[in-house]
Amino acid sequence: MSSVSASDKSKPYMPLAGGASDGCSNEDEATATCFCGAVQLKFPTQGPGLIDVFICNCTDCRKITASMFASNFIVPNTHLTHIRGRENLSTFSQSHTIATGNSMTNYFCRTCGTLMYRVSSGRPDASVLRLGTVDDFNLHETKLKPRVEQFVKDRVAWLHGAEGVKQVEGNHYARRPEKRDARL
Ligand SMILES: [Zn+2]
């Protein structure tokens, strides 16, 4: 049956989504593609190349996703491959709204506007990718299921916390200096 919820979770499920039709996913790696297909990335789906997967309800994430929250995952730059379209990425940075005072640089596809990843000046060696750009939709529910939901204090009242996901009132990463690996 062709639906996201009824898909066989034991193998990749790549429904018709956007302009690309060449994503891939295997035991260790998967692709993420922008809506028009011009930009494609490859990343590891487990540690050490996958640092964390999280949901963020902060006020910036509403604006930047044009939605109510963002779903992200963190990959060290050493483990991130630009398959195509790196030259098609535009950047926008600012530090005005970032509580830690760091500046966040956003990398967008200049053709379709999809935000592919963000990089913090506090952690320039890692990129924060977007779960929704991952081509194998089954990974959203399996290996890339979020582990943390942060800025719960800013979540809209008509949404409830993600099931089985650690709930954190504010910034999980900046508040826990002992978790250096995942700090943004
Ligand atoms: Zn695009």
Ligand SMILES: [Zn+2]
């Ligand atoms: Zn956020």
